[in-house]
Amino acid sequence: MRKAIKAAVARAISAPLTLETLQIEDPRAGEVRVSIIASGICHTDIAMRDQVFAVPHPIVLGHEGAGVVESVGADVVHFSPGDHVVMSYSSCGRCSYCKQAETAYCNFFFELNFKGARLDGTGAFDAGPDGIHSHFFGQSSFAEYSVCAVRNLIRVPKDIPLELLAPLGCGVMTGAGSIMHALKVRVGESIAVFGAGSVGLSAVMAARVVGATQIIAVDVNDARLQMALELGATHVINPHNEEPASAIKGMLPEGVNFALDTTSRPETITAAISALSSRGSCGLVGVSPPDDRISIAPMEMVSFGKKLQGIVEGEVVPSVFIPQLIELYRQGRFPFDRLIRFYPFEEVNQAIYDSETGRAIKAVIRMEH
Known part of the structure; x- marks a missing residue:
């Protein structure tokens, strides 16, 4: 009824x-x-x-x-x-x-x-x-x-x-799934996460779970950057203080293996691509107006074998992945x-x-x- x-x-x-x-x-x-x-x-x-x-x-x-x-x-x-x-x-x-x-x-x-x-x-x-x-x-x-x-x-x-x-x-699954499933970050690799909201911080936690050794969080909110450090980030960058791509290259001269943009801001996506190493991959998960555009230099992508990847819902099957996240939470590894x-x-x-x-x-x- x-x-x-x-x-x-x-x-x-x-x-x-x-x-x-x-x-x-x-x-x-x-x-x-x-x-x-x-x-x-x-x-x-x-x-x-x-x-x-x-x-x-x-x-x-x-x-x-x-x-x-x-x-x-x-x-x-x-x-x-x-x-x-x-x-x-x-x-x-x-x-x-x-x-x-x-x-x-x-x-x-x-x-x-x-x-x-x-x-x-x-x-x-x-x-x-x-x-x-x-x-x-x-x-x-x-x-x-x-x-x-x-x-x-x-x-x-x-x-x-x-x-x-x-x-x-949705949000937590998207961040974690982007790391574990879509980008397939592996032990010993590096990643920069642009945006330390719930999606970005979930990505930080997932990167720690899979064993990434350099996890860089980028955000303009210092409180969220502090949270990122507590949840597994090894480095943080506030774009108000330093240009992210340059700062990342200062830490890792070759750049990061992976970048994940959660902001959908064109200038942030450009910085994420610039921060990549050769053969690096940048994932995009943010929602933006349909007429938004980003500027990409084809020579940069081709010469260094960089990849740009759209990601929906972390590319996971929820009925499989969500129970896995719950078990990681039980173990204290995904708080x-x-x-x-x-x-x-x-x-x-x-x-x-x-x-x-x-x-x-x-x-x-x-x-x-």
Whole structure:
């Protein structure tokens, strides 16, 4: 039966989300309804609020949800009411990329995650003439409940608080996965991480786990640079004080084997490429306006065999990778909980503001059922 829920609705560019009462439908075949316990706030949520991409408004955003399965639809056999789950991005499971376990590059990734509806155009909310859109990243977790496909879900242990696990579904997974899976950083190699937010700091922690011996964090926020040192960075650079590429070459004359840009700022990406060694690789994970451009010297790329690589969601399969991160957390080797600051659901706009201004590294809103 339909359920009345509270949700945060994005109705206008750069405007505060509005807390509203909506009706959410029962799960259909292959879907579950999840009682959301917490949801991380990602800069992608902010970008979609501001329609950096053509995500339809009004819409319920949120794509780092964690909660408890409340009910299941027909044909659902792998999840049951009471299961603890983390929610991640959606994929079709049928296209050539999904069949090769490259779900982040699903042929239907945009439609499933940014269209604001199921593939058939239907939504989860009965909001009258407003037509409030759902299924952002397949979940729309800025709400007390979410209806999503089973492919969005990862079952997690019940002995770890769900509010801690919520950020694993996107930002933390992206940073760690970029190091471990996409770039494949190995023991003894070097990396510079540009941007020490939740994605960048997750990358720093992952670089330490895999055994990188030089881990350089670059950010304009000294407090975040201090956090980077505590989490595994061997060196830090504040661009307000020194030019990053020159500073990196001062430490490592040949340059770094890898660079990861989390900022999507063209000038920062240029610096990251300049800091690479011969045969070095630079990964890009940031979200930027479609008309942003970067300046690359082809001779530099060709002469030194440098590589530039776009990375979506760390190129991981969430159902495999998130349990691995949880085990690393249990062992004390991946303390992502240090990034988190909690807010009650009613303060979602404050949480977003603190994320935008850098006051919070990873803001997580908690629901009260």
